[in-house]
Amino acid sequence: MSSDIRFTDFKSDKQPTWCPGCGDFGTMNGMMKALANTGNDPDNTFVVAGIGCSGKIGTYMHSYALHGVHGRALPVGTGVKMANPDLEVMVAGGDGDGYSIGAGHFVHAVRRNVDMTYVVMDNRIYGLTKGQFSPTSREDFETSTSPDGTHQQPVNPLALALAAGGTFIAQSFSSDSQRHAEIVQEAIEHDGFGFVNVYSPCVTFNDVDTYDYFRDAIVDVGDEDFDHDPSDYDAAKDLILDRDKEYQGVIYQDDSSVGFEEREGVTEPMTDIPDGAPDDAMDLVREFY
Amino acid sequence: MPEDLNWAVGGEAGDGIDSTGKIFAQALSRAGRHVFTSKDFASRIRGGYTAYKVRTSVDRVESVVDRLDILIALTERTVDENLDELHEDSIIIYDGERTMMKDFEAPGETTGLDVPLKALAEDAGGAIMRNIVALGAACAVTGFNIEYLDESLEKRFGDKGEAIVENNKKAARLGAEYVEEEFDLTTPYDLETTDNDYVLLNGDEAIGMGAIAGGCRFYAGYPITPATDVMEYMKGRVENYGGVVVQAEDELSAINMALGAARAGARSMTATSGPGIDLMTETFGLIATSETPLVICNVMRSGPSTGMPTKQEQGDLNAMLYGGHGEVPRFVLAPTTIAECFHKTVEAFNLAEKYQLPVYLTADLSLAVTEQTFEPDEFDMDAVEIDRGKVVDEDNIDEWTNEKGQFKPHALTDDGISPRSFPGTTDGAHMSTGLEHDELGRRTEDTEMRVKQVEKRDRKVETAREREDFDYREFGNEDADTLVISWGSNEGPMLEAIDFLEEDDIDVRFLSVPYIFPRPDLSEEIEAADETIVVECNATGQFADLVEHDALSRVKRINKYNGVRFNADELAEDIKAELGETTEVEA
Numbered sequence: 001m002s003s004d005i006r007f008t009d010f011k012s013d014k015q016p017t018w019c020p021g022c023g024d025f026g027t028m029n030g031m032m033k034a035l036a037n038t039g040n041d042p043d044n045t046f047v048v049a050g051i052g053c054s055g056k057i058g059t060y061m062h063s064y065a066l067h068g069v070h071g072r073a074l075p076v077g078t079g080v081k082m083a084n085p086d087l088e089v090m091v092a093g094g095d096g097d098g099y100s101i102g103a104g105h106f107v108h109a110v111r112r113n114v115d116m117t118y119v120v121m122d123n124r125i126y127g128l129t130k131g132q133f134s135p136t137s138r139e140d141f142e143t144s145t146s147p148d149g150t151h152q153q154p155v156n157p158l159a160l161a162l163a164a165g166g167t168f169i170a171q172s173f174s175s176d177s178q179r180h181a182e183i184v185q186e187a188i189e190h191d192g193f194g195f196v197n198v199y200s201p202c203v204t205f206n207d208v209d210t211y212d213y214f215r216d217a218i219v220d221v222g223d224e225d226f227d228h229d230p231s232d233y234d235a236a237k238d239l240i241l242d243r244d245k246e247y248q249g250v251i252y253q254d255d256s257s258v259g260f261e262e263r264e265g266v267t268e269p270m271t272d273i274p275d276g277a278p279d280d281a282m283d284l285v286r287e288f289y
Numbered sequence: 290m291p292e293d294l295n296w297a298v299g300g301e302a303g304d305g306i307d308s309t310g311k312i313f314a315q316a317l318s319r320a321g322r323h324v325f326t327s328k329d330f331a332s333r334i335r336g337g338y339t340a341y342k343v344r345t346s347v348d349r350v351e352s353v354v355d356r357l358d359i360l361i362a363l364t365e366r367t368v369d370e371n372l373d374e375l376h377e378d379s380i381i382i383y384d385g386e387r388t389m390m391k392d393f394e395a396p397g398e399t400t401g402l403d404v405p406l407k408a409l410a411e412d413a414g415g416a417i418m419r420n421i422v423a424l425g426a427a428c429a430v431t432g433f434n435i436e437y438l439d440e441s442l443e444k445r446f447g448d449k450g451e452a453i454v455e456n457n458k459k460a461a462r463l464g465a466e467y468v469e470e471e472f473d474l475t476t477p478y479d480l481e482t483t484d485n486d487y488v489l490l491n492g493d494e495a496i497g498m499g500a501i502a503g504g505c506r507f508y509a510g511y512p513i514t515p516a517t518d519v520m521e522y523m524k525g526r527v528e529n530y531g532g533v534v535v536q537a538e539d540e541l542s543a544i545n546m547a548l549g550a551a552r553a554g555a556r557s558m559t560a561t562s563g564p565g566i567d568l569m570t571e572t573f574g575l576i577a578t579s580e581t582p583l584v585i586c587n588v589m590r591s592g593p594s595t596g597m598p599t600k601q602e603q604g605d606l607n608a609m610l611y612g613g614h615g616e617v618p619r620f621v622l623a624p625t626t627i628a629e630c631f632h633k634t635v636e637a638f639n640l641a642e643k644y645q646l647p648v649y650l651t652a653d654l655s656l657a658v659t660e661q662t663f664e665p666d667e668f669d670m671d672a673v674e675i676d677r678g679k680v681v682d683e684d685n686i687d688e689w690t691n692e693k694g695q696f697k698p699h700a701l702t703d704d705g706i707s708p709r710s711f712p713g714t715t716d717g718a719h720m721s722t723g724l725e726h727d728e729l730g731r732r733t734e735d736t737e738m739r740v741k742q743v744e745k746r747d748r749k750v751e752t753a754r755e756r757e758d759f760d761y762r763e764f765g766n767e768d769a770d771t772l773v774i775s776w777g778s779n780e781g782p783m784l785e786a787i788d789f790l791e792e793d794d795i796d797v798r799f800l801s802v803p804y805i806f807p808r809p810d811l812s813e814e815i816e817a818a819d820e821t822i823v824v825e826c827n828a829t830g831q832f833a834d835l836v837e838h839d840a841l842s843r844v845k846r847i848n849k850y851n852g853v854r855f856n857a858d859e860l861a862e863d864i865k866a867e868l869g870e871t872t873e874v875e876a
Contacts, residue, residue, distance in 0.1 A: 067722035079549025270555035288488035
């Protein structure tokens with residue numbers, strides 16, 4: 001790790017193919033700033049993503065990265081961190097990736113509490129398949145596959161995380177770049193699973209959950225006059241279940257959290273193994289006498 | 290006097306059948322006798338029929354036979370299920386006080402020994418030990434020294450305290466004494482003991498042991514019969530070497546965790562059975578195209594769908610060879626014996642890392658759950674070599690970067706094998722993707738690069754064919770006109786079938802093939818034979834299809850797909866039938 005790392009060191013020389021104005025630009029920049037600010041460099045960082053607009057992030061960042069299959073980024077991140085706890089692992093996904101096809105993995109990653117950071121670019125729509133509703137779309141949201149509304153309740157991802165025993169639950173807005181980067185940084189610094197749901201507007205297909213909408217709706221729980229204590233579980237629960245407002249900031253954090261890899265006793269990278277069987281390997285055979 | 294003893298304990302699931310059988314098998318193994326076990330179990334926790342069979346001899350035993358000499362029957366159904374295998378000298382040990390055996394009468398010429406198992410167990414300290422009483426009775430019937438049983442009981446119950454061990458020893462003795470005092474038996478059995486030290490283990494355990502010895506440090510899996518033993522073996526052991534076992538939420542997660550760990554530089558494995566392989570197939574493609582070394586163990590059971598979870602089949606060969614959309618190279622290894630499960634697992638990790646691709650390691654249910662005795666040095670740990678392939682570090686990574694200093698994880702090379710940099714390696718940062726990619730690993734739809742990357746991945750197979758020894762194991766008479774080929778657990782029964790056939794003056798040459806892909810070319814062997822017969826446990830002859838494809842020649846097929854493995858005498862009869870030499874015709 002080097003101390004003179006700048007966030008641009010995490011940028012690749014590939015130009016993003018996201019639509020001009022896409023919220024994902026801001027989301028990614030904040031992730032890169034947070035990584036640099038926490039003293040990481042591209043060679044000790046592993047970024048995992050799935051499929052969709054969010055899945056492209058590994059291509060535009062410079063680090064060790066895997067662009068996997070749809071919905072399975074969290075298990076990959078879990079494997080990376082368990083095999084090498086020295087790495088900074090960041091998993092990125094979209095609302096479809098994380099709360100639809102990957103919803104099962106989300107719940108289990110949260111309860112497993114591996115020390116990694118999960119950033120979800122939530123634009124409440126399927127962008128790359130050109131505008132179908134997503135699991136976070138509003139019930140009355142009209143799209144190509146929901147011409148008279150989705151008729152489905154939107155998922156409350158923060159509530160899912162809280163119910164699953166989340167130890168760090170936060171929300172940010174990609175356009176509020178300073179706060180977004182701060183919040184992701186806190187997620188990285190959290191010992192355990194740091195979950196950040198990022199409002200990352202889709203300027204092409206979602207004309208409801210727009211920049212203007214979020215700018216007006218957002219309430220920052222970090223504001224002094226808001227006076228929120230993230231360690232207060234009941235207060236966090238009330239905020240999370242209040243769906244009339246859009247909250248930004250660290251909603252809930254358990255400071256006593258310990259990562260799964262540490263609880264499982266994994267302390268060293270599993271990269272170094274002997275050239276042959278372990279010295280005492282015949283003991284494994286003798287067990288069968 | 291029979292050369293080998295065939296013994297079984299049967300009852301309902303939940304009767305402790307498995308542990309009873311295991312205790313007896315271990316006692317025989319410790320007495321220096323060869324043991325081969327087989328399990329008949331239903332897919333339920335309690336109730337249903339379940340049995341544990343033990344065949345033992347001073348000579349090596351490789352299969353089950355159609356003969357039962359001693360049967361501990363805890364239910365009447367146990368007797369019914371094994372009626373065909375009982376003979377006039379068979380002895381059935383049962384408890385007439387047990388409700389379901391109240392009106393039992395030993396069938397045919399067999400001898401029934403009514404032993405009050407439960408009552409004697411209670412005298413020894415608890416009804417739960419009634420199976421141990423039965424084991425003691427079996428020792429008395431066979432003249433087997435009960436002290437070997439003591440050792441086995443100490444091993445089994447040692448953790449539970451001296452009192453429990455002593456009670457069990459007492460229970461066994463009460464069983465033995467009852468038989469000696471109450472029955473006037475002259476049995477033809479003579480369980481000779483030897484000074485040989487044997488170990489007794491099953492295929493799943495051998496795979497787990499091979500994984501740890503072969504440097505596997507990360508295991509993620511989801512419980513599924515009959516692969517779960519691999520996970521249970523590794524849990525609690527791999528941690529001693531800095532590794533970890535993660536029980537995932539499903540198979541999709543398991544294989545993706547394993548993928549993550551492999552990319553992080555760990556030797557990584559998952560194990561599952563057919564239905565799990567189906568779920569893993571999408572990620573399998575990602576593993577192959579991202580050129581990630583991973584061992585995927587498929588312990589096959591009867592399919593399709595949920596099929597028969599506790600029954601034998603070798604029906605997943607096509608799924609492993611062809612599963613997944615698009616085309617990607619993969620290796621498929623299929624050990625043919627329990628000891629080979631160990632060696633092939635070590636080899637699977639080396640092949641995965643040397644050629645940077647997913648390796649299917651497949652055992653069938655019979656191989657996985659069967660226990661067999663081996664000399665410990667058949668698991669020669671000194672012979673284990675670990676080859677991690679083309680891993681680059683800080684010192685030589687420059688050779689694999691472009692003019693901008695970017696690392697090329699998919700560099701186009703003559704042998705098709707690219708360099709690997711473990712995360713953490715300075716200047717090695719790169720991305721991997723399931724999208725078609727260039728040498729840097731970045732998405733491309735460039736037609737030329739697409740062709741080059743496809744050919745590069747395929748080239749690894751040719752390289753492996755040049756560098757590795759994908760050979761078969763040969764048995765029988767090298768000059769015989771009849772050639773028999775099999776894969777997986779059929780080797781054991783086939784070895785004994787060869788002896789049966791010899792008794793009828795039928796010579797066969799037998800090839801057991803542990804590599805499905807890449808595999809040895811058997812064209813010359815087939816051409817040299819008058820008849821070729823492929824033996825396998827599936828209905829359509831998936832391996833026979835491959836053999837025909839390779840040799841451009843028709844083969845005969847012996848297929849068994851009723852959920853039960855071949856036994857030796859049956860297989861010999863099947864081969865005779867294929868050759869037009871049935872016993873019935875001769876008689």
